[in-house]
Amino acid sequence: MTHLALTRFLDERGIRVSSEERQFILQKMHSPTGEGHLYADAIFEGGGMRGLAFVGALRCCADLGLQWKKLAGTSAGAITAALLAANLPITELEEILGNFDYMKFLSRKTSPLIFNGDPRNDLRSPFRMLFCLVVARQLGQYSAEPFRNWLQQILAQQRIHSFQDIQKIKSDRQLKVVVSDISRGEMLVLPDALDPNAPALSDRHKQFRQQILSKSALQYPEQMSVAEAVRLSMSIPLFFEPGRLGDSWIVDGGILSNFPLWIYDVQPRPGQSVAPAPRWPTFGFRLVDSTIGQVSEIQGPLDVFASTIRTMMNARDRYHLREIDQGRVINLDITEASVTPTQFNLTADEKVNLYCLGYHWTKKFFLEEWSWTEHLKKRGFSPTGECL
Template sequence: MNRNLTLEDFAPPEPYWNRPLQLRPDPSFLVFQGGGAKGIVHVGALAAVEDLGIEIKGVAGTSAGAMIAALVAAGFTSKEMLDTTSGQHIIASLGASFGRTRPFSLVRATDLFSWKGWMFIRTLKRMLPLAKYFQVALIAVVALLGALEYFRPFVGMFVGIGGLLFAYWVYKNLKQGVSRVDRVRDFIDHAIVSKLNGKHPSDVTFRQLHEAGGKALKVVATNVTDQCVEVFSYQRTPEVPIADAVASSICLPVVFEPWKFACQRSAGVRADEEEREFLDGGLTSNLPVWTLDSDRAAAGQLPTIAFSIQPDQQDHDRPGHWASALMSAIISGSMEIHTRAVDKMVHIPIGCSLKIFDFNAKLATLCEAVEKARNGVADRLERQLIEFPEILRTGCKQLCEAAVELWKQEPQIWWSNPPAEPARFGVAFAVQAPREWQMTTPFHYGFGDGRELLVKQKHLLGVWEDLEPAYVQSGPTDYYILVPVSTFDSNVESVERKHEQPLVVIIGIRDLRVKLDSASRSEFESFVWALGASVVVFAKERRILEAVQRSTQTS
């Protein structure tokens, strides 16, 4: 007969909170989203990574994120980019040496644009807030043309035709961009050359950075010539200058001319070189986590930290016009598509009150944005990479050890024949990443590398939908007890649970070369239910459920 199971049966000999946490998180890959002037917050994110002692294995980025990624790959620290204490920044520190051979000075961010380019950006910056009045203005123009046509026949028609011709002239001149990115391109190259101590005089390529010991770097741009996403990297474009890749990635349509250069893919006999034209990478992939797939696989599936940028809450709640929203969408891109199916990804959205074109923001404002990002990201990373994984790893081990002890104490009258050999136990936490339908088991104990887990998706999803424990048999010798853990009970409508992250605890009993006695099946099911109830209590009291709900690394 089964005895009643209590939480004490799962009490670990040494609770995780009495043991020191893992002081240094795993090495990680970093991905930086584009965002125009808002990209300055990535410096704060980088500072938080440095504060936690996270080793950076590789970086990827788009647009403004590509600039940060290139500097990180070359070896620049957050303090070298912007020191919030002294106010010193990379443009000022390298501007003097950069301007010696050029007919312009480089002191602030706006100096990276031509006079014509910056004037256009300032005008665009001032006009975007007025876009909400576009419909009113359009109605007024139509009414005015109608009145002219009524009182002065043909005058309204000629004015309208003139307006259309003017609009066509504006379109023709704007479609190829107003400014160029030459200064940005040359400054990025100058910065990389200086960090490599002059080993290469100019135009440092991906191959040269790799041979100099730089970090793995992936830069994304939109290839207009071949009509595809272009990923610049050591593997794909070893002979391409990094500065050209960054210049390609930051070419926002209308604002900048498309960047053209002789882009060579591969090397040797497979080299493919032709002049290609590129635009902003945010048009196709603005948070390119997927570009690091091969690097992650080679490094043993290390975590990937994806930094995106979002408006501060007060700005996010304020309604805006579709034109400004469209501009933000182009620059911010689609995160969901390009983060799907990425294991062990930590997504950190960074709030920012700056606007896309705030390149002339005061230094104090920039420092404040960087420090705010640094503090917020550090807190999130500490929980995502250290605290929550420790809770989940420890929870798997504790549950497995407790299950073994319970198994030994049970009379096990359920089998038609006694087990000849002891069974092997394992525990795993099946979770579901945001925007995914499959459940995965990133945290497990007793299942080797995890490939020994043989539970079908339909069983995991079915248990989660029903919110009732169950057991399944996989092959002749393996049994799996599946326990859903939720803040709700089975009587709650599923629509109320749609924002809850699924958690199913898997307890595996393997190599059990016996058959379940049909006459004692109800006894075994009672054991499963009692075990499930205790597992739920354990998961809630030991913060396992909380860790799953608040962690984005469970993908």
């Protein structure tokens, strides 16, 4: 495989942030800390292989001097969030994610009876997937172990094994990963969802959480493996085998919340009517594909089933953003890349296109849409952070 130096293509295509553009954008940003750091929190949407656009987006943010505090994501977004939480610099992210052969994730089918063609088309033919799985008596076409082992190795190089290790890097660094519990029909935010002592829990939920900790040989939630949590979050139904938490089957968090922008929003303290103003923004990185929403032809029950699966994997909560959230969402339009979530056999050109699109749309957002002052106003605060 040809080695990709991704940043070279930014210069070749003339889309790199210029010094004048950088100065203009920084004038619209929040104030840096006393040490001169420009912090932000980040939430990443799921999107399978299209998530490579996040790397381009993060390069643009790095060119502006942004550094990350709290991170969260679903599916492919959880992968990005975990690598950032492990303090991997952008150059290493570009090297790792830009040059990896993603077909290695599909190196272990769950059964020799699984017959499929190009993986990019699998979600377009869910009935064929289901038929193969029924015949093979499996719950997913591919084992997720190759992926988990890959991520575990990368994180180990940063001395990250569990969620508690992330806070050893920086005490105020956080990572949250969204998964779907299809046994109980619930969304879980890891590692928080493993805490049996969380307030306002029913006895049933306390027992469930305690059971998970006991079966996983964990004393407290933060001891959970980051690689395992992300592996659970990216387990696309039928495509990858589901994972387990206690007695529950766990799949891709995107079927319940693919874009958890709300996850770090601060609620009012007891006795207060409003929440305190944020010190820095939370940016949501969202993948946009204009082909989603095109009318599907429904002629029979198989079409109903196939369209239901596609809707579940594509619609979710992406179109239900509050008006006050619009100004902090960075929409990465990857339509022209023509890449599907399960297109693990990406070509070099497709990787470059996703990367450059991510950079382009992030730069456009900061130049044309972002304003810290306007963002505070939309959320009910004055530019000084006081409640309006």
